[in-house]
Amino acid sequence: MPRQRRPFAIAPTRRDVLFGLGAGLGSVALSALLADDRARAGARSPAESPLAEKPSHHAPRAKACIVLLMEGGPSHIDTFDPKPRLHDLHLAEFVRSGEEQSAMSSGTRYYVASPFTFRKAGACGADMATDWEHLAGVADELCFYRGLQAESVNHPTALSHINTGNRFGGDPAVGSWVTYGLGSENQDLPGFVVLPQLSDPQGGPANWGNGFLPAAYQGTPLRAEGSPILDLSPPEGITPEHQRANLDLLAALNQSHLEQAFPADRDELAARVASYELAFRMQATVPELLDLAGEDPRTLDLYGVGQADTDDLGRKCLMARRLVERGVRFVQLYHGTWDSHDDIARAHRSLIRGVDRPLAALVTDLKRRGLLDETLLLWCGEFGRSPDNGVRGGVAYGRDHNARAMPVWLAGGGVKAGATVGATDELGVEAVACVHPIRDLHLTLLHLLGLDDNALTYAHAGRFKQLSQFGGAVIRDVIA
Template identity: 40%
Template structure:
């Protein structure tokens, strides 16, 4: 090999045009790589390039990159919405058979009730000719996207009261203190968007007199605190304490944070507390969010046809419809986990009237979100989940009249739907008995549901763990199986 000749060519014969021609692909690849994975060339030990998560690599090919979880807090009645039961309507008013009720646990609210008359839904159902699924006339918009969603009618849980049931679905434990799904995602996968939190929470109310939620539902538990959900609010300041005080400009804020980090690093060298790293991370995220949050929460650039798609409430900040539209904007910016909580589904009495309000406030916007994601090419890698913490009883709570009834909590079976992100569309999975009181086929436990969510993200639920107090914990505890029957 003639080294002198090669060196001479490099020094004298390589023109500017030759350089650009021969290195275009390399420069282009580097540029694309920096956009896809900002830290790819930085030398930082990020798990999945550019993410900040702890996983070295995904356990298998993912189907979903992000999740939008539309949590309907209070326990929507499956009997009024998805689980069509003509036999229950036929035997309306009859006492529920002991063979059906068995020795299942009931809440303390039924302690003084001596009669348990069965009550069928007073709302009409329509069967989709292609999917075979039934949809109540309370949810006409959801019925229109039947071919895009998978309805699971065989969900079940052990929790029978609201707070432990909500916490169980979100964290895998009925007791508070465990990390929720969004925190596990943030911890394991990180986020490709460095200017917005990896886990964002949005709250809305279907009616004013609703039970409040425990913030543990979006808490980080024993994971580092920067993995907790960040709540966005309606109003001038979507995130509390994000705006600079009067007299503090962005340059001053940057200088303050730099000095603060130097102090924090000195403390870290002495104490070795990982929470110091979390605080530094949160301060830096807040600084970046001062410009990114106003941009994403400003809906003024949305065209009228989008507002029409989501419904008139989409123009009112803080409503469920506005939050669904905001969730789509966050998905466009690659926020990995967006959790919407819509409160008000707890109908122990006056159910026929109240459930109409809640269904109306949720139905159009939920369906619009799926439609909007689909038309933008985002549904294929975005998993949308709709459902509450448990179902409702087949018998009436309190007095049954011709026009009114209520339903108590029922953990043994309830309905949920999912769309996009690797879910098989246009199917109905699982069945209940003729009274929607017991499971009949393909039960899906809370832990199975959680294992399936992680599977769709490319994560083996048994391998994403965190050591705490001498034990390795995971979202699914020591349970859970992937529900393969609903996977595309």
């Protein structure tokens, strides 16, 4: 008879273990958590923690990374890559091949000139739509990259690709690879934190999942509404001593179960045990992290906190700065949707108004605190948009998806400041200079963080796997 698997009876599910960060951990489970676990006899030393700091493969240019993901796909033609030639072809018919069309494509399509005006910003003369009032002020810190190409025009597969390197899901997120390779500078906080929107991006939490890596490396989402972390405080009457005793008992039971479990079960159980200990420590460290009241009013105003258009992203950008300041290795925040199939002028103008001030503030704030040189910023979507719009009554009303040209800018962390690298063709249809696929962008992020994609591997399903899946090239042109 086949050997029976032991039931997974002691630890709760992984969704519950993530101490309420987006998934919700009940107060009963969290009543076992608080204060400093290093005082517990027999506790793991920091060196044994899966998030303990690890040496890089080579000298890093950046210690941390913040990814500013504009979900939905911003239009390069209407933000940072002007195409005057479109004015000559305005309302001329445009034909796309079947593989380039998204599910939203229908009817006759027409070339449409951008409704936005452009200017040269900063001493570097970066091309920016005039709606970018605040970001133009930090143009000399940015590196605009125009050569990136995606491989899908569908949101779920494109988001999976930009986040994990795999269009079809199941692989670890970039942040998971980074924390697997480097660990975290702060053992009292997760190494990979996600700041999502009210609704999950298409593809859901798999966008920040650990895939086949150990569960400790998955992203930890902070809730976008209400308390970022549920049940952060213990129930009334529960003291730190009670919590420590409860946690010690739970650890002893889990250790006994771990010793008897099949090898395939041990990683997940060990991650669950570690998450309890991390949540215990977080009750002492997170309240101060989440409390923005201690920030200077001028800093809050810089980010647009408390202002209708900018409060949402302003808080996320400020939180991202506070997280990397405290040693969190990888932070990803979401803002959207930039899927402007209707009225590109109205939709993108509103979106730019909501992100312009917070993005500029993040660059400014990191620089004045001496953190920009060691913090790598990446602004991107999952693809770009096409130079054609549908037209109603002679009026353009939106842009379609475009995988062959997508806007990206980087800042800090060893990239060229005040540079524009690569180019798209005169109509913005596709990248034509310094062209690279998304996997090369991923390799570049790893390289700047001191990691070598070929050395950052994990044995799974009979072979050693890596972020790029089958290798690639660092985009040297964007590196200072």
